[in-house]
Amino acid sequence: MREPRYEFETISVERQEDVLRVTIAHPRSELNAVDGVLHRELAALFRELKLENTARAILLGARGRAFSAGGDFRWFPELQDPAVLEEVRRDGKQLVWDLLDVELPIVAAVNGPAVGLGASIALLCDVIFAAEEAHFADPHVRVGIVAGDGGAAIWPLLVGPARAKQFLLTGDAVPAREAERIGLVNFVVPAAELEEKSLAFARRLAAGAPLALRYTKLAVNKLVKDAVNTAFDVSTALEIATFKSEDHREALSALREKRSPRFRGR
Secondary structure, three states, rough: OOOOOOOOOOOOEEEEOEEEEEEEEEEEEOOOEOOHHHHHHHHHHHHHHHOOOOOEEEEEOOOOOOOOOOOOOOHHHHHHHHHHHHHHHHHHHHHHHHHHOOOOOOOOOOEEOOOOOHHHHHHHOOOEEEOOOEEOOOOOHHOOOOOOOOHHHHHHHOOOOOHHHHHHHHOOOOEEHHHHHHOOOEEEEEHHHHHHHHHHHHHHHOOOOOHHHHHHHHHHHHHHHHHHHHHHHHHHHHHHHHOOOHHHHHHHHHHHHOOOOOOOOO
16 A cells, blocks of 8 residues: 655645654645645645554644635636536545545544535544634525535535524534534534644544544544545535536626625526
8 A cells, every 4th residue: 555645835734753644735725724725735735644554543633823714715716617526526525535535533623614625625624623713604505505525425424404403504603612512512612722632532542442443433434434434425416516607607797796695596
């Protein structure tokens, strides 16, 4: 098996003893907004992490003011091109499946807003730490598109269908403390302690019996994969359909013009 290659423009990777520290750090976005480059590199990241054999745990965090603020609206016009949209769909699907197939335990350290795809990635990790200032949101509907990116699968699995629909149908953000209360995340800590606490937990997992941890994760992730297998392709197909809708174009116009959108259901 070849060694993983961590050669990215928007993601940094470093080794700290048995923990592999992965940091989303988009050089052109303080909020780590997802554009074409970051989307492709996130897909490549989890593909490479499946090959990691030196580390025993992964700590996934971010630099800047957000874990990831979701899709970069400047990128959205490119997604009107069917070829680009199809590439994004394929990369997005493989990203989620590869993330779930990473055998090493992944601890997420969410330093700020985790939105859209950023929220899905954080919530698909194995143990989630959040800073008190962080929040989680999947606001696809606010720009007239379906909650794809795995959100339609992982939110109901974590908090149940009724509460998931509350947030997916409104796009409302869930503050960190509320996210902890409803079971969306594991731990909420002061921002100044996020790095220390999440790294300590990653090191605790790294000190565990490697095969036992890997195989336990694989067994539990069978349940997660069932949910993703049920919802992902449908939600993504419908997301693509709504990318072509008048409502989505109206939402982008409203953002540019700094006004409320007027949705018409077509």
